Amino acid sequence: MTTHNAQTRAADRLLGEKMCRRSMLQLLACVGAARTTLTVVLPLAGSAGWWAVPASLLPGAAVYAILALTMRSQKAETLTACARKLLGRTGEAAVRWLMTAFVLAEGVLNVTALVSLFTDGIGTEGTHRTLALLTLAALLFCLDRDGLPRAVYLLRWITRGMLAIIAVSSLSLASADRLFPILGSGADNVWTAIWRGAVMMGLPPLLLLTSEPTGRGNRATDLLPMVGVCAGIALVTALIMPGQMMQARRALAPSLLTPVMAHSSVVRLIAASLMMMTLFLSASGEAQLAGHWLTNAGNSAGKWSARVIGGLFCAAQFVDTGRIWSVFSKTNQILFLAVLAASIFLGLAALISYGRRKRCGA
Amino acid sequence: MRCIRYMLCLALALLCCASCEALPGEEHAFAVALGVDIDDAGQWLVCARIPSYQDEGSYQTISAQGDTPATALTHLDARSPMQLHLGQLRLLIFSEKVAQESEVAPLMRLLAERADMRQQALIAVTQDGLTALFDQLQPRTGTRLSKSLDVLMESRQTQGVIPRMTLGTAMRMDDRQALIAPMIFSRDEGFDVRGAAVFDAEMRCTGTLTEAETQLLALLSGQMKKGAISLASGTVDIQAFRGSPRVTSDSIVCDVCVNVARAELPADTIRDELAEAILNLAGKLQAAGCDALGLARQTVYSYPDVTAWHDAGWPSRALALPWRVKVTVQMPA
Secondary structure, X not given: OOOOOHHHHHHHHHHHHHHHHHHHHHHHHHHHHHHHHHHXXXXXXXXXXXXXXXXXXXXXXXXXXXXXXXXXXOOOOOHHHHHHHHXXXXXXXXXXXXXXXXXXXXXXXXXXXXXXXXXXXXXXXXXXXXXXXXXXXXXXXXXXXXXXXXXXXXXXXXXXXXXXXXHHHHHOOOOHHHHOOOOOOOXXXXXXXXXXXXHHOOOHHHHHHHOOOOOOOOHHHHOHHHHHHHHHHXXXXXXXXXXXXXXXXXXXXXXXXXXXXXXXXXXXXHHHHHHHHHHHHXXXXXXXXXXXXXXXXXXXXXXXXXXXXXXXXXXXXXXXXXXHHHHHHHHHHHHHHHHHHHHHHHHHXXXXXXXXXXXXXX | OHHHHHHHHHHHHHHXXXXXXXXXXXXXXXXXXXXXXXXXXXXXXXXXXXXXXXXOOOEEEEEEEEOOHHHHHHHHHHHOOOEEEOOOOOEEEEEHHXXXXXXXXXXXXXXXXOOOOOOOOEEEEEOOOHHHHHHHOOOOOOOOHHHHHHHHHHHHHHHOOOOOOEHHHHHOOOOOOOOEEEEEEEEOOEEEEEEEEEEOOOOOEEEEEXXXXXXXXXXXXXXXXXXXXXXXXXXXXXXXXXXXXEEOOOOEEEEEEEEEEEEOOOHHHHHHHHHHHHHHHHHHHHHHOOOOOOHHHHHHHHOOOHHHHHHOOOOHHHHOOOEEEEEEEEOOO
C-alpha cells in the first residue's frame, strides 16, 4: 500500500510538472517538424515524400544523439547544464541564445501559419492584421507559467484522437501505387527536399534536450511522437494524393491542409481545428520558453517577457506574410547549421574532457 | 482531473455542433445540382438547382452566363436570391459539348478550389439541354432532392449501371487513370441516370458506354462483385466475380472466374459471350483513348521516376496492348 505524505506528494507534483513540460516540448517539436513536412518536403518530393520525410529527420536525429550522449557522459540533465560543464558560462549563454533565437523564429512562423489558416484556410471574416490582434489577445490570456504545459498535457488524447480520425478516414482514399515511382518526379527534387527538410527539421528535436528527464522512457523515446507524426503525415498524404497534386504551388494555408484536401468537410474541419489548436499552443509555448530563457526566470519577469514576445510574434504579422515566411525559414536554416557546429564542438569538448579524466585517473 | 477530461470531451463534442448554427438554412441557397454548358458563341452558362423554401419539395433553377467559367460562376453568385453555398452539392453536370470541346480538368479545379465545395459531389455528363434538364430535377422519392439523388445514385452504383466518380476522386486522378462519369438524361416524367461518358488522357469526352458495358467495367474494376448482367443472348445472375486485368510486357491478361447463381444460358455460351463482351469493351475503351481501369498504374513500380515511366511510353502504351481474355464459368450445382 502506498503511503501519501507531504514528501511523496511533492515528488509526485514535481514529476507531474516535468511531464507537462515534456509534453509541451514534444508538441513544439511535432508542430515545427510537421509544418516543415507539409510546406517544404512534400511539395518538393511529391510521391517520394513518404520516405523523403523520414530521411530528412535523420540528420536532426544524429545531432540529437550526439548531444544526448555528450549530456550523459557529463551527467548533465539539460543541454544548457551540459554546455556550462564543458564550456563554462559563455558556452551556456551561447547555447541558450541559439535556442532562444530558434524558438523566436518558430513562434513567428507558427503565428503566421495560424493567421493564414484563419484567413485563407477556414475563411474567417477579418483581415490578416485583425486576426493577428485577436490571436494576441488569446495569447496574452493564456500565457500562464504552469497552465499552458498542463493544457497541452491534458489535450494529448484529444490531439491523438483527432489524428486517428483523419488517418482512419484516409484509408478509403488510399492507393498503394501512389507511393511509386520511388524517386517521384526525379532524384534532383527529392535530394533538394531532403536537404531543405533536414536543415529545417534538425532543430525541433533539440528542444527536447532542454528539459530534465522525467524518468519515464529515455531520450530516444522522447523523439518517437515527432517522428511518428511526420512520417504518418507523409505516408497518408503520399497514399491519397498524386505526386503532381502535392507538387502544385499553393498558398500557405492550403498547403498546410493538403493531406485532407480530398476528405469530407467534417474531416477537413477536424484537421483545420487540430492544426489551429496545435499552432496556437506551440506559439504560446515558444513565447513562454523564449521569455524564460531570455530572463532566466520563471517568475513574473519571465511571464511579462513572454507576453512581450507574444506581442512581437503578432506584430510581425503586420509585415508581408510571404516575406516573414521566407526570412524566418532561412533564419531557422542558419540556426541549424550553427547548432550543428556547436554540437560537434560540444562533442569534441566532451571527448577531450573524457581523455583528460582518464589520463588523470591513470 | 477526471472531471476536466469529461469537460474537454464535452467541449469537443459541442464543437461538432457549431457548424450548423453558422449556416442558418433559409439564409443560404444550398445548391443541390450545378451544371456547366457552353453555347456556339463561346458563352459559358452555369445553372444551379436550389430549394425555394416556399413549399416542401419545391426547387428553382438559377442560371448565369459569362465569357469564362469563373465569370459565369461569379455572376451566378450575384444572381442567387440568397448566398449561394455548394456545401450540399450532389451533382456536378457538364454538358456533352463542354465535355467534348474543352478540357474538364481546369473547370473541375476551379470548382474544387472553392472553400464551400462538397468534394463528394458526383460528376455527370448530359446530352440534353442543361436548362431543360435542371427543370426536371425534382425529388423522385420523398421531398428532398438531395436525399432522392443520394438514394438513386447509390442504387445505380450498386447495380453497376453508372460509375462512381466524385469531384474529389476526379481531382486526385493523375495520368495513371482516365475519367469516366455517369450520363444523366432528361425524361418526360423526370430524369434518369445510366451508362457512362468516357474521357481520354486530356480529359475530353471521347465516347459513351451503354448500361451493360458500364456494368462489365464495374465488375472488372471491382466496384461490383455480384449482380445480374445482360449478355447478347440473355441475362446471367452472378454470385461472385473474381479477377481483373493484369498488364504484362506484351499484352493485357484478363483471367476471370465467374460463379453463376442463376442463368438461362449454358456455361459455354456464358463463357464465350462474356469473353466477347470484355474484348468489345476493351476495344471501345482503347478506341476512345480511355484507361478507365487504371491499367497504367500497375506499371509504375518498376520505374525509378515518373520521367523514366513516361519515356517507356506509359500511360499511352496501356491503350495499345492487345487483350487476352480467359473466362472460367462455374455453374450452380
